[in-house]
Amino acid sequence: MSMTDPAPNGFSWPNGAKLALSIVVNVEEGAERGLLQGDKANEPVDELVTGLKAPIRVHGNESNYQYGINRGAPRILRALNDAGVKASWTVCAQALEKAPWLANEISSRGDEPVSHGYRWLFTAFMDEAKEAAFVQKGTDSILATTGRKPVGYLSRYLHTDHLRKTLAKQGYLYHMDDFSDDFPRWESFDDGTPPIIVLPYAVDSNDMKFWLSPSFTAEMWLSYAKRTFDELLEEASSEGARMMSLGLHLRIIGRPGRIWAFKVFLEYVKDRSDVWIATREDIANHFAKHVKPE
Template sequence: MREERIDWPNGAKMALSIVVNVEEGSEMTIARGDRGMEPVDELGIHIKSPIRNYGNESNYLYGIKAGAPRIVRLLKAYDIMASWTVAALSLENHPEIGAAIAEMGHEPVSHGYRWVHQFKMDEATERDFIRKAVTSIETTTGTRPYGWLSRYFHTDNTRRLLIEEGFDYHMDNYSGDIPFWDKETLRGKPIAIVPYQLDNNDMKMWTDPAMTPEHWLAYAKRNFDQVYREGEEGNAKMMSLGLHLRIIGRPGRIWALEEFFQHVRKHSDVWIATRHQIAKHLAVVDPA
């Protein structure tokens, strides 16, 4: 059986994609007209009533006030380029995050206008959702997004709408370790699929407190080492590492991210790239 592989720039053994999710300031709350509170809570507390969860909102705000500065500091210290999957409203509410993305020259990726589910949207509503996100993110970062990540689910229309709205790639795919083309959605104008990984995402430390930073770091390093080894054997691939301001940005967890970056920097021939760079590279080595 033939392994999947791709040739990276300058003979790199692997590509590493760091994804920083920004959802804080965009989560569900009746203060924004939602029917209830955000169900994702580190304490596992969720009440299905139309009341405001001030505690959880402050838990999210921690990511902006304390988590983001720690993550930005590490990205700068280790010269790590990242793709920031941002809910547009988050940057409207916290423009300092958009300013930091712009100052570092990193890539903004659309995580929707808000961090809400889009799978129930009809075509017109989803198109407006996508357009509002593009306009907003371009305003707050100075750069329009060329990639898209939904909140877990997308519709049968999503990829076609993304193509029509000028997007270059889509992240809602978990099927492999190299980018590829979707040539079926809109024949004659394909979109690149840059797969994401959920298994080493720091969200697991939020949804499952039994997963400690030590466990997360060990898993992430082993993932990295395996992908690097396969690249040395001639089967180069990519690795994605998903991060969240309110999760990895905690004092008891941020050390694990720094140790991962230290581990990465001990290896040569690693292409640390934005997802847009990866999508554009696919167009060079495998034109659609």
């Protein structure tokens, strides 16, 4: 294995596919920070008012998150259903507790629920026991709402050095807080804890780019996503298998002026014989079957 070939020689995805494409839908709405949740501050990450220091409700921001549940989620579901494409849903457990209809939709599609924590909170400032309890609470809640125990985990940005070991001890297959490559890898521990797969994610192709400065328009995001797909597929054809992640949010791509870009992207990729569009669980399981921990 070389610096230009992250995949082992001879590795391929099912049916000889060269590129594995992971569609990731983040569900955070209803689990964000807010005074009504008992938090000392409101959620600062929003398309409307941000950085407000005063301890006062921001009703507009609350309703902007709710839009993701009310209208964004149905649009994304329609797009996925029309394209016949599977997705992994990185869900904050509390969000699904408040929107059981969405948990049912995820289950009925046969999609994968990935734990995004019980709430959309940092765990970096928790001690090991508190973080482990936070992870377990999310796991139990997602099992209750979707009928499936999650095997993958995505943090909210900041987590502790010991999170991956905690996940492995709790039976998780993979962790996706990693942006270091376009192919999975194993992470092992020296105390007998089972190894865990690090399944890289991506922020550059994430629809959060609509909010971050310099921000993308829908046209720019679509062009970037298609160019990412094309480049990775070209590399995979000549250098070895690759993986692409496309991250979405209900309240962002689910807007009427943006959802079209996601639909166009799905049409662009969905019928390619050399591309495997799969859940992250399926990608991780295939990797684990063919690449053993060192």
